[in-house]
Amino acid sequence: MRSRVAAFLVALLAAGGLFVVRPAAEPARGDASNAGTTVSVTEGEFAGLEVTVSQTTGLGNQAVEITWTGATPTPRDRLLGTDYLQIMQCWGDPNDPADPDGLKLRETCQFGTRLLAPVTGANGAVSVDAASRGRKFQGEGYPVTDPADAALGEATIVPFRPAGGTATADGSPQHPFPTYREPAPPHRELEMTDVQVLATHFTPASTNEVPFALSTGAGAGRVVFEMQNASLAPHLSCGAPYTDENNQTQPAPKCSLVIVPRGHTNPYDGTAATTVHGSPFRPALWKNRIVVPLLFDPVAGACSLTKAERRTTGTELMAEAITSWQPALCAGDGPVYGYAAVSDFEVGRQVVSSSSGAPGLGFTADPVVTLASEPAVVHAPVALSGPVIALNIDANLKDPNEVVLPPEINAQRGLALSDLKLTPRLVAKLLTFSYKYDVAIGAGDPYPPLASNPHSLRFDREFLDLNPMFESWSSIESHTLNGLMVTVGSSVAAREVWRWIAADPAAKAWLSGTPDESGMVVNPVYKGLSLTTLDTYPKLDPSCARGDVPEYDQVLNCTFSYRPYLGGLGETALQTLRADPKASSNQMTTNTEGNSSFDPNLPRFDTIARQSPGYRFALSITDSASAARYGLYTAKLCKAGRGTDGKFTATDCRAPTADAMTAALAAAVPSQVTGVSTIDPAKAWTTAGAYPLTTITYAVADTSEPADARRDYAALLRYSAGTGQQPGPADGQLPEGYAPLTAALREQTMSAADKLQNWVAPTTPPQTDSVSQSPTTPPASVPASGLAPSPGLSAPTTRPTVAPVAQSTLGSPLGMIRFLLVVALVMGLLGGVAGPIMQRLATRTRRANRQ
Numbered sequence: 116m117r118s119r120v121a122a123f124l125v126a127l128l129a130a131g132g133l134f135v136v137r138p139a140a141e142p143a144r145g146d147a148s149n150a151g152t153t154v155s156v157t158e159g160e161f162a163g164l165e166v167t168v169s170q171t172t173g174l175g176n177q178a179v180e181i182t183w184t185g186a187t188p189t190p191r192d193r194l195l196g197t198d199y200l201q202i203m204q205c206w207g208d209p210n211d212p213a214d215p216d217g218l219k220l221r222e223t224c225q226f227g228t229r230l231l232a233p234v235t236g237a238n239g240a241v242s243v244d245a246a247s248r249g250r251k252f253q254g255e256g257y258p259v260t261d262p263a264d265a266a267l268g269e270a271t272i273v274p275f276r277p278a279g280g281t282a283t284a285d286g287s288p289q290h291p292f293p294t295y296r297e298p299a300p301p302h303r304e305l306e307m308t309d310v311q312v313l314a315t316h317f318t319p320a321s322t323n324e325v326p327f328a329l330s331t332g333a334g335a336g337r338v339v340f341e342m343q344n345a346s347l348a349p350h351l352s353c354g355a356p357y358t359d360e361n362n363q364t365q366p367a368p369k370c371s372l373v374i375v376p377r378g379h380t381n382p383y384d385g386t387a388a389t390t391v392h393g394s395p396f397r398p399a400l401w402k403n404r405i406v407v408p409l410l411f412d413p414v415a416g417a418c419s420l421t422k423a424e425r426r427t428t429g430t431e432l433m434a435e436a437i438t439s440w441q442p443a444l445c446a447g448d449g450p451v452y453g454y455a456a457v458s459d460f461e462v463g464r465q466v467v468s469s470s471s472g473a474p475g476l477g478f479t480a481d482p483v484v485t486l487a488s489e490p491a492v493v494h495a496p497v498a499l500s501g502p503v504i505a506l507n508i509d510a511n512l513k514d515p516n517e518v519v520l521p522p523e524i525n526a527q528r529g530l531a532l533s534d535l536k537l538t539p540r541l542v543a544k545l546l547t548f549s550y551k552y553d554v555a556i557g558a559g560d561p562y563p564p565l566a567s568n569p570h571s572l573r574f575d576r577e578f579l580d581l582n583p584m585f586e587s588w589s590s591i592e593s594h595t596l597n598g599l600m601v602t603v604g605s606s607v608a609a610r611e612v613w614r615w616i617a618a619d620p621a622a623k624a625w626l627s628g629t630p631d632e633s634g635m636v637v638n639p640v641y642k643g644l645s646l647t648t649l650d651t652y653p654k655l656d657p658s659c660a661r662g663d664v665p666e667y668d669q670v671l672n673c674t675f676s677y678r679p680y681l682g683g684l685g686e687t688a689l690q691t692l693r694a695d696p697k698a699s700s701n702q703m704t705t706n707t708e709g710n711s712s713f714d715p716n717l718p719r720f721d722t723i724a725r726q727s728p729g730y731r732f733a734l735s736i737t738d739s740a741s742a743a744r745y746g747l748y749t750a751k752l753c754k755a756g757r758g759t760d761g762k763f764t765a766t767d768c769r770a771p772t773a774d775a776m777t778a779a780l781a782a783a784v785p786s787q788v789t790g791v792s793t794i795d796p797a798k799a800w801t802t803a804g805a806y807p808l809t810t811i812t813y814a815v816a817d818t819s820e821p822a823d824a825r826r827d828y829a830a831l832l833r834y835s836a837g838t839g840q841q842p843g844p845a846d847g848q849l850p851e852g853y854a855p856l857t858a859a860l861r862e863q864t865m866s867a868a869d870k871l872q873n874w875v876a877p878t879t880p881p882q883t884d885s886v887s888q889s890p891t892t893p894p895a896s897v898p899a900s901g902l903a904p905s906p907g908l909s910a911p912t913t914r915p916t917v918a919p920v921a922q923s924t925l926g927s928p929l930g931m932i933r934f935l936l937v938v939a940l941v942m943g944l945l946g947g948v949a950g951p952i953m954q955r956l957a958t959r960t961r962r963a964n965r966q
Contacts, residue, residue, distance in 0.1 A: 142209075142217060143405040154405050160378045161186075161403060166200075168372060170844060172410040174342050175354070178692055178746035181338045186330040187378065191528045192515050193239030195232045195729075196390030197379040200328040201245070202340060203395075206278050206351045206368045209406045217404065218266070221396045222276040224373060225343075225351060228310055228319040232327050233509065233529045233729015234589075237516040242377070243392045246326035248272040248309060252393050256381050263398035272309045273396040275316060277350035278368055279357035283312050316350040320695060320725050323348075327728050332526040338728075339507075339531075339746035340372070341692055345414050354411030367411070374405040417442035417846070424451040425827045428465050429478030431456040431684045432608065432812050435740035435850045436498050437478070440831075440839050443847025450827040456683060459607040460650070466492060466817050475820040476828045480607040480810045482788040490819035493874075494791045495867035497835040498812040499780075499854040500739045502608040503771045504542065504599075505691050505747040507733040508532045511589045524587050529729040535750040536581040536765045539619035542612070543626055545572060545599040545734070547641035548656045548678070553598055554638070555660045555677035555701070562658060568635045571595040573732075576633045580763035581753065597696050597723055600687050600735035601652040603680035607810060610650035611796050612736060615807045617646035618797035621755070652736070654678065662703035662718060672699055672720040681735075688741035694726035694733040739771045740852030752807060754800075771806045773842075773854035778802065779809035780857065790863070809854075814864075818874045829872035836864035 143154050152171045156164040163185035170179045187198045205224035214220060227248035232241050244252055249272055251259050267273065271286030284290045292307045310319070323341040330336040345355035345367075353370040375395035381388045382399035393400060418424075418441060427437065437454045445451045455474075457465065462477035467489045477483075483492055510527040512520060548554055552571040556562050569575045573585045573595050588594065602609070616622045621631075626644060630636045640655045659673040676699045681687045690696060699720040726732065734750075742749055751768040758764045769775055782799035783792035791813060799807040814835070816828050840855045841848050849855060856864070 142402070152407050154407060156185075156376075156405070159403070160380055161376045164376060166374055166405055166407075168407050171372075171407060173845065174409055174411045175344055176347050176689075177342055177744050178339045179342055180746050181328075181340050181372075181374075182336065183330070184333075184335045186334045186336065186376070188332045188334055189235065189329040189529070190239075191235050191332075191525050193236040193389075194241040195235045195327060195329075196240055196242050197377065197388065198330060199377055200325075200330075200336070200338075201226075201375040201377065201395045202325040202328055202338060203373050203375075204323055204340075204343060204348070204351060204353070204370065204409075205373050206353060206370050208369050209371050209373075209408070216263070216398065217401060217406075218264070218398065219276075220373075221273055221401060222282065223278075223351070224275075224396075225317050225322055225348060226324040226326070226395070227272070227275070227313055228317065228322050228324065230319060230322075230324070230326050230725075231727040231730065233329065233511070233727065234514070235329070235529055235729075237514050240390045242390055244394050245377070245392070246324075247394050248275070248313075248396055249394050250397070254392055256384055256386070256388075257392060258383065261398045272312075273394070275313055275350075277316055278352035279359045279365065280350065281360070283315065317348065320693075320722075321347075325728055329529040329729065331530060332522075337531065339692060341689070341745070342409070342411075344411050353409065355414040367413070370409045370411060372407040372409055374407070375400060376403055376405070418445035418451045422451050424453045425476070425824060425831070426453045426455075426472070426474040427476045427478065427831075428455050428457050428474040429462045429815075430459045430480060430607065430812060432480065432500055432738050432740070432810060433478040433498055434685060435744055436835075436839070436853060439846060439848060439850050440834060443838070444831065444834055450830060452827075452831060458605050460605055462815060463492075466815055475824050476814055476816045476831065478812055478814055480793070480812050482786045482791040482793070482813065483815045484787060490817050491876075493816045493818060493867050493871045494788060495814045495816070495832050495836075495864040495871075496811050496856060496860045497814045497832070497839075497864060499776050499809065499856055499860075500812065500852060501771060501776060501806065501808040501810040502612055502736055503739045503742050503808070504537060504750040504752075505688060505735050505737050505742040505745075506532065506535050506750055507691050507694050507731050507747060508535065509729050509731045510584065511594050511730055511732070512587050513590055518587075520587050524584065527584070531731075531748070532584065533748045534582075535748070536753045536768055537750045538577065538581070538753050538755045539616040539622035540625050540631065540755070541572070541575065541578055541581075542599075543616050543622045543637075544575070544635070545596075546601070546612075546616075546652055547626070547638045547644075548654070548674070549635065549638040549641070550575070552595060553678060554656055554658045555672050555674050556658050564636070564639045569633075575635065577631065577755065577763050581755065581765050594730065594732065596732050596734055597698055598678040600681055600690060600696050600733070602683055602687055602736070605650045607650070608684070608736075608738060608808075609652055611808050611810060613646045613649040615752075615796040615800065618800050618807075619754075652680075654680070660701045660720070662720075667703065667718040670703065670718050670720070672701055676720070677701070684738045684741045685744075687735045688737040688745045688747060691733045691735040691737065691742075691747055692745040694731035696723065696733070698723045738852070739776075740850055743850065743852035769804070769806045771808070775804055775806035776809040776854035777857065779805035779807070780811075780860075781805065782809075783811070811860075814867075816867075816871050818871065818876070825871050825874060829868040832864050832868035832871065836861040836868070 143156050151167060151169045153165060153167040156162055164183060165185050166181065166183045168179055168181050181202065189198045203224045203226040205220060207220050207223040209217065209220055229246045250264060250267060250270055253259055269287040274282040274285040276282040284292050286292050292312055294304050294306050297303050297305060323343050325338055325340060328336055328338045343351065345352045351370065352368055355367050356364050359365050377391050379388055380386060382391065395401060434456055441452055459479040459481040462479040463483035465473055466477040467485055482494060485492055510530050510532060512528050515525060544550060549565065549568060550571045551565050551568055554562050554565060570592060572578055573588055579585050625631055626637055628637065628642050638656060654674045656674050659671040661668045662670050679697055681690060700723045702721045703718055704721050749771055751770050753765040753768040755763045756766040779794050779799045782794050782802045782805055784795050786793050794809050794811060796807045799805040799809060814832055838847060839849060840861060842855060
């Protein structure tokens with residue numbers, strides 16, 4: 116995404132095509148463009164401000180990059196009160212002649228959940244009501260309500276008006292906020308807050324609003340904004356028809372991105388101000404808005420819902436690519452391809468299954484070995500990507516009124532960090548819950564095995580040496596990482612992460628029980644974990660926190676809620692963008708103060724609030740394509756050395772660039788399937804410039820499919836090796852986060868397509884894609900995993916494996932986790948195999964709906 120933005124700006128400036136508008140009474144506006152839109156402000160307080168939105172058409176549930184230059188730097192020596200931007204997504208026509216001032220448009224904007232302002236200092240005053248929809252403010256130089264806002268009468272907020280629905284209450288006598296009865300004594304009748312009223316449609320956890328976007332000392336800035344179509348935000352209905360108040364179906368509404376700049380002058384008298392107060396919906400502030408039209412892809416998808424489809428299944432590493440290719444493949448009455456994500460290790464079971472509705476082609480990074488009694492399969496490389504560690508971290512630095520920081524450090528206060536270095540041992544520490552803050556224990560309840568370990572990642576000496584910015588981090592202990600977000604279930608992605616860790620001598624020794632240089636030890640429940648056979652992220656720590664109120668000590672907060680799994684790689688990336696791990700804190704809410712009786716329905720551990728811009732500290736293991744989709748920076752994977760001063764140094768760092776993933780192909784080794792190679796993380800770690808977690812994804816096709824099905828699946832393979840390898844953001848191209856296949860790999864896929872389409876069953880066992888006769892077991896550097904049987908699919912009792920089934924030397928704890936994961940997988944398979952119609956609806960809209 117960043118490269119596309121840069122290229123677009125260069126081309127646009129060279130062509131003299133910068134879009135210039137005047138922002139006085141007329142708001143600044145841009146034009147929808149697939150390449151992006153740049154808006155320039157030429158008059159008034161914000162003259163010189165230029166805002167670029169990286170993509171404004173072909174949108175779905177994704178992130179876009181918003182960058183700007185020419186702003187006044189956000190002060191870093193006082194509380195946030197001036198000079199920042201506010202960004203929101205709205206529906207409705209911004210050019211409606213009946214709404215020249217945009218006062219009706221603001222009612223359609225997803226904004227106002229009162230997210231916290233980042234702390235930029237201790238002096239001064241923070242902007243009051245800046246993150247709200249409030250209409251009334253009493254302060255010197257401000258009218259209680261804006262004179263231009265008389266139409267709303269006595270309303271206390273600007274109501275939210277959903278697409279096709281009724282506006283929320285506005286707090287006026289005519290439309291008062293609803294009341295509710297306390298569920299616990301003394302059972303008072305309370306009035307809802309404005310945030311509670313909005314919760315019918317959006318909440319602090321679901322909104323995409325950015326109320327505080329800060330500018331650097333150079334007057335520039337960057338925000339990654341989460342676009343939401345109708346599947347995530349039905350109240351905005353972007354990309355989908357809606358039903359109006361007359362029960363009539365209306366086409367998908369116009370949608371737009373609205374940016375409200377806030378300066379350092381009183382919006383009513385123009386005098387210099389140390390703090391600018393009020394909601395951005397106040398007309399005096401709203402008039403400065405910048406409006407950028409957005410065009411969303413139809414949520415219903417581009418392919419026919421009535422045409423028979425060719426089902427595919429497989430690893431989520433392929434999700435972004437296949438959903439980009441689907442619309443191009445079905446264009447011009449072409450075949451329709453469904454797609455459902457399952458574990459790599461289930462692909463073989465499903466593709467060779469004789470069950471009705473089983474997919475004829477699957478995607479996996481784990482080569483499929485078939486039995487003699489099963490259909491032969493054809494392998495074809497289709498994608499090059501891999502797992503990454505994504506980050507969303509803002510520079511939450513020490514109070515500038517207490518500590519004088521170097522100017523170059525202080526200038527980054529509140530801004531997103533783009534550079535983070537991690538070693539295999541640091542990742543191992545996160546995955547094994549070896550920091551005290553990652554263990555679910557109550558306050559004052561020490562956990563002796565970790566007593567000498569650092570509180571969290573940012574206090575680890577190894578981490579601080581590699582990332583010196585964190586030496587200047589906030590002194591507040593809780594301003595840290597709420598665990599490393601990971602996916603549930605078995606996958607090649609997880610297996611490759613563990614194999615990379617196992618290839619590092621320092622990480623391997625630490626996991627075996629050797630303390631690091633600062634005395635940090637592995638959480639004992641993970642000591643001696645068998646890394647080469649591990650393909651999940653096991654949460655083995657049995658610790659639980661209890662409430663600090665004796666009558667509620669039956670309520671526990673354990674690892675699965677304190678550091679929960681997420682459902683998939685896409686969700687993991689999205690929650691990283693939101694800086695929301697969906698976790699519970701150790702703070703309990705009882706709702707029964709003064710009542711000592713135990714009610715199991717009332718006490719609960721609070722959900723950890725979504726972190727606001729300026730406070731965000733989120734890390735996850737996702738994949739390179741999902742990280743790119745949500746505009747996330749990715750960590751550099753580094754080898755650590757020691758300098759003469761004893762500090763850790765990053766001697767060799769690798770980022771998941773296209774060049775680094777291509778370089779990793781030099782570390783490919785033969786698998787047990789003839790003609791199919793896998794990348795060995797250990798070998799890649801020793802290959803110059805290679806990203807060690809690079810993964811080759813193969814399409815695996817069933818040769819027993821009917822001739823017309825084999826023809827269609829062959830067409831998919833040819834497309835994947837041709838146009839599908841052209842990088843770009845448009846439908847049919849290769850999305851960012853993938854490296855194009857080399858010519859040799861594309862040629863291999865073309866040959867596989869011909870072989871599949873023209874398949875003739877051999878009279879003797881096939882020699883291509885068969886199990887290699889020598890060696891009879893995989894090379895030591897090629898691990899793999901077995902394929903667990905799945906309900907609803909016919910499967911043999913035994914199957915050759917390309918790699919061992921993942922186990923742990925710890926035995927039963929991991930076994931229980933596997934049982935739980937199998938239950939989850941069974942439910943998914945029942946839906947995927949027994950419900951092809953539901954699967955079809957889901958996959959047709961996946962590009963727009965993926966969460």
